[in-house]
Amino acid sequence: MNDFTTPPNHINFRARKLFGEMGRIVDGAVAYIDLDGGGPTEPHTHEHNHLFIVTEGEAKILLADKEIIVGKDEAFLVEGKIPHSVWNNSDGVTKMIGITVVPSGAMCLRPFMSSDAAKILSWCKDKRAFRLWSADRFGDFPAKPSELTAQFDDGGKIPLVAMADNEVIGFVMLRYPTDDKTLIRLGFVIIDDSKRGKGYGGQMLRLAIDHAQNELGARRISLGVFCDNTSAVECYKSVGFSILGEDSYTIDGEEWKEFEMILEI
Numbered sequence: 001m002n003d004f005t006t007p008p009n010h011i012n013f014r015a016r017k018l019f020g021e022m023g024r025i026v027d028g029a030v031a032y033i034d035l036d037g038g039g040p041t042e043p044h045t046h047e048h049n050h051l052f053i054v055t056e057g058e059a060k061i062l063l064a065d066k067e068i069i070v071g072k073d074e075a076f077l078v079e080g081k082i083p084h085s086v087w088n089n090s091d092g093v094t095k096m097i098g099i100t101v102v103p104s105g106a107m108c109l110r111p112f113m114s115s116d117a118a119k120i121l122s123w124c125k126d127k128r129a130f131r132l133w134s135a136d137r138f139g140d141f142p143a144k145p146s147e148l149t150a151q152f153d154d155g156g157k158i159p160l161v162a163m164a165d166n167e168v169i170g171f172v173m174l175r176y177p178t179d180d181k182t183l184i185r186l187g188f189v190i191i192d193d194s195k196r197g198k199g200y201g202g203q204m205l206r207l208a209i210d211h212a213q214n215e216l217g218a219r220r221i222s223l224g225v226f227c228d229n230t231s232a233v234e235c236y237k238s239v240g241f242s243i244l245g246e247d248s249y250t251i252d253g254e255e256w257k258e259f260e261m262i263l264e265i
């Protein structure tokens with residue numbers, strides 16, 4: 001408590017600065033870590049960073065080959081790209097606040113809202129582009145915003161939009177295609193047509209893969225993409241997907257060939 005000070009015009013009040021500006025807050029959580037508790041049991045990595053603030057007890061952060069001890073009323077920023085895990089290092093319960101932060105301006109994913117639908121649909125400028133994106137999931141082109149929202153009505157889908165500089169610039173849907181909770185399938189992947197070819201698609205896919213692995217427990221991610229959709233095939237390959245096989249679909253009376261792609265995490 002030695003380095004706590006009383007700010008001007010306060011009484012019976014002691015404060016100590018814990019951290020400064022470090023990007024954008026995505027979410028926050030409180031955790032109670034019991035004796036010998038912690039995790040994940042295998043250190044993991046991801047795109048976002050964690051700001052940990054210990055409010056009771058003491059935490060031990062394993063960060064690559066380093067051990068960092070964070071005591072009560074101390075904070076530590078874990079860079080998500082370095083393999084890490086966090087453990088109780090006290091002989092009681094350790095209580096900590098975990099805040100997810102991303103660098104300012106970095107892309108992030110948030111849940112889709114029905115008010116996003118019109119914008120997402122406006123990114124397909126003609127019927128062929130619309131079918132390359134959505135195959136036979138809709139009736140006529142253009143689809144109505146309510147038809148896109150209705151795709152996610154059954155609750156088993158996880159539709160996410162990509163935000164960059166406070167603007168919606170992409171969309172991706174995740175789902176469990178079977179009862180196997182280690183397999184996630186991606187669908188409806190799209191980037192704003194005025195922003196393609198600048199790396200956003202790859203970035204959005206990396207965040208979706210991260211979400212599938214760390215939030216949904218995926219070990220494999222699958223998807224289908226029309227063979228003629230070169231930019232999409234190349235984008236998937238660039239984040240690690242490989243072609244598993246080929247299928248074909250009838251789209252508006254024509255036969256369209258599709259690659260089945262897979263990523264083992």
Ligand SMILES: CC(C)(COP(=O)(O)OP(=O)(O)OC[C@H]1O[C@@H](n2cnc3c(N)ncnc32)[C@H](O)[C@@H]1OP(=O)(O)O)[C@@H](O)C(=O)NCCC(=O)NCCS
Pocket residue numbers: 132133134188189190191192195196197198199200201202203224225226229230231232233234235236238
């Ligand atoms: C597919 C899509 C999401 C890719 O997004 P993007 O922002 O344009 O892609 P990126 O700029 O991140 O490119 C990712 C990689 O793909 C490569 N790539 C993209 N377009 C390419 C093309 N036409 N030819 C060759 N490579 C290409 C890039 O070079 C990059 O590779 P690198 O990381 O090794 O440099 C985007 O083109 C899109 O929205 N398409 C329309 C919707 C659609 O058809 N979705 C697919 C449904 S299955």
